[in-house]
Amino acid sequence: MKIHKLITETAPLTELCERLAKSDFVCVDTEFMRESTYWPELCLIQIADDKEAAAIDPKAPGLDLSPLLDLLVDNEDVLKIFHAGGQDVEIIYNLTGKTPHPIFDTQIAMMAISQSEQIGYSNLVESWLGLVIDKGARFTDWSRRPLTERQIEYAIGDVTHLSKIFPKIIKRLIKTGRGEWLDAEMEKLADPSHYRNDAGAAWLRIKAAGRNPAMLGRLKALAAWREMEAQDKNIPRGRIARDETLADIASHPPKTQADLAKVRGLSAGWKDNDIGKRLMQTLEDAKPLTEAEMPAKAPxxxxxxxxxxxxxxxxxxxxxxxxxxxxxxxxxxxxxxxxxxxxxxxxxxxxxxxxxxxxxxxxxxxxxxxxxxxxxxxxxxxxxxxxxxxxxxxxxxxxxxxxxxxxxxxxxxxxxxxxxxxx
Missing domain, CATH: 1.10.150.80 (HRDC domain)
Structure with missing residues (x-):
C-alpha cells in the first residue's frame, strides 16, 4: 500500500480524492480536540482505500478541504467506512451540513457477528490482524504543530488496518447472512438529525423529575440559554452549568439574582455578574410548555x-x-x-x-x-x-x-x- 505521510496542499489532495473516487470504499478517521471547547477542533483527517492511504492536515495554511468533503458527502458510489464513527460523522456534518453516505461502521457490524457490544479499535485490530497497536500517541496534543512522525504513523495506521479488516467483516456477514440486519443501524448513524444542533431541544437530554408544564418550560428555556452561551464562548456546556444545576433551578427558581449565590453548582459571582443577569432574564421570559410540547409519558x-x-x-x-x-x-x-x-x-x-x-x-x-x-x-x-x-x-x-x-x-x-x- 502506498502511504502519503501528510498532505498540506490542495493540489495533491485533489489528485488523491480523484483516485479514491474510483474505489469501492474508503476508510476514514479523524483526530480532534474537544476537552476545552464546545465545537470539536479538527486536527487531522486520515483516509485510505485498499491501495493507498494519507493523512491530511486541515490546519495547513491555504489548504482547501472541498475535494475531500465532496468525496465524503456527495459521492454516493463510494462506501465510507468508520469505526465507532459517531464523532467523526459529527465533525463532517459541522463542516458541510451533510453526513457521509453510504456509510458502514465496523463497531456496529461486530455486533451482528459477535457478542461484542462496543469493541474498541485496538481489540478489533488484534482480533482480526493479530497486531498490537502502540497506544502511546493516542492521547497526544493533535492541535500542536509540527506533528511528529510517530503521531502521523499512528494516525494513518487507523485507516490502513481498517482497510484490511473491512473486507474480512463483509465476508463474515455474507457467510452468516446478517448483512441486512445492519441496514437500519447504518442509516441511523448517517441520519443528519442526530447531529443537528437544536438549542430548543437541548432540554430533552436533561433528567428532571416531574411533569409540571411551568417547571419544564423553565428547563427548556435554561437549556437553550446554556447552549447559546456555550456556543458563543466555545466552551463545553458543563462549564456554564451542569445538568443537575439547571434542573434544580428549573424546579426551585431563585426569586432574585442575589439568590443565585445559594444555588449549588454556581459560584458566588453569579449574584451580580452579567451571565447571572442573563440567566434571570431567561427565567423571567420562560413560558410553560403547551400541551403539544409536553413529552409523552415515558414508556x-x-x-x-x-x-x-x-x-x-x-x-x-x-x-x-x-x-x-x-x-x-x-x-x-x-x-x-x-x-x-x-x-x-x-x-x-x-x-x-x-x-x-x-x-x-x-x-x-x-x-x-x-x-x-x-x-x-x-x-x-x-x-x-x-x-x-x-x-x-x-x-x-x-x-x-x-x-x-x-x-x-x-x-x-x-x-x-x-x-x-x-x-
Missing amino acids: RGAPLGKEGALVADLLKLLLKIRAREIDVAARLLARSDDLELLAAGVRKDLPILEGWRYKVFGKDALDLVEGKLAFAVVKGRMKMTHVDELHSNMRDANPEELPVLAGDDEDDDMPQFKDDAEA
Whole structure:
C-alpha cells in the first residue's frame, strides 16, 4: 500500500480524492480536540482505500478541504467506512451540513457477528490482524504543530488496518447472512438529525423529575440559554452549568439574582455578574410548555406490576440466551425498554416484533410471554424449549432434568431454575 505521510496542499489532495473516487470504499478517521471547547477542533483527517492511504492536515495554511468533503458527502458510489464513527460523522456534518453516505461502521457490524457490544479499535485490530497497536500517541496534543512522525504513523495506521479488516467483516456477514440486519443501524448513524444542533431541544437530554408544564418550560428555556452561551464562548456546556444545576433551578427558581449565590453548582459571582443577569432574564421570559410540547409519558412508566416485572426479567434472560446461541450482541437484538413494554402488554411499534428481529428473537419472546416456552439447564447451559415439544418428550425425561415452565404461575412468584449441580 502506498502511504502519503501528510498532505498540506490542495493540489495533491485533489489528485488523491480523484483516485479514491474510483474505489469501492474508503476508510476514514479523524483526530480532534474537544476537552476545552464546545465545537470539536479538527486536527487531522486520515483516509485510505485498499491501495493507498494519507493523512491530511486541515490546519495547513491555504489548504482547501472541498475535494475531500465532496468525496465524503456527495459521492454516493463510494462506501465510507468508520469505526465507532459517531464523532467523526459529527465533525463532517459541522463542516458541510451533510453526513457521509453510504456509510458502514465496523463497531456496529461486530455486533451482528459477535457478542461484542462496543469493541474498541485496538481489540478489533488484534482480533482480526493479530497486531498490537502502540497506544502511546493516542492521547497526544493533535492541535500542536509540527506533528511528529510517530503521531502521523499512528494516525494513518487507523485507516490502513481498517482497510484490511473491512473486507474480512463483509465476508463474515455474507457467510452468516446478517448483512441486512445492519441496514437500519447504518442509516441511523448517517441520519443528519442526530447531529443537528437544536438549542430548543437541548432540554430533552436533561433528567428532571416531574411533569409540571411551568417547571419544564423553565428547563427548556435554561437549556437553550446554556447552549447559546456555550456556543458563543466555545466552551463545553458543563462549564456554564451542569445538568443537575439547571434542573434544580428549573424546579426551585431563585426569586432574585442575589439568590443565585445559594444555588449549588454556581459560584458566588453569579449574584451580580452579567451571565447571572442573563440567566434571570431567561427565567423571567420562560413560558410553560403547551400541551403539544409536553413529552409523552415515558414508556418505562408503564405499570408492569409484580408479575409483569418477573416476565420482563425472564425476557432479559431469554435475550441473553439467544444472543449467546447465535453469537450476536444482545443490544442489537433488543433494548431493555422494549422488553418491559412487551411484558406490559404492548404489541405495536416494537422493533423486536418486526423484520429480522422478530424471526430470530421476537417470536420466542412472544411465546415466552404467552407461556409457550420453558427453560432448562442442560449440561450446565441454559436452554429454551417450546412447551408443545416438551410435552412430547416428558415421559422419557429424567425428573431432575425437567425444565421449568416460564408460564407456570402455580408456584411462588419467583421463577425456579435448576441449579447447574443438579442438572
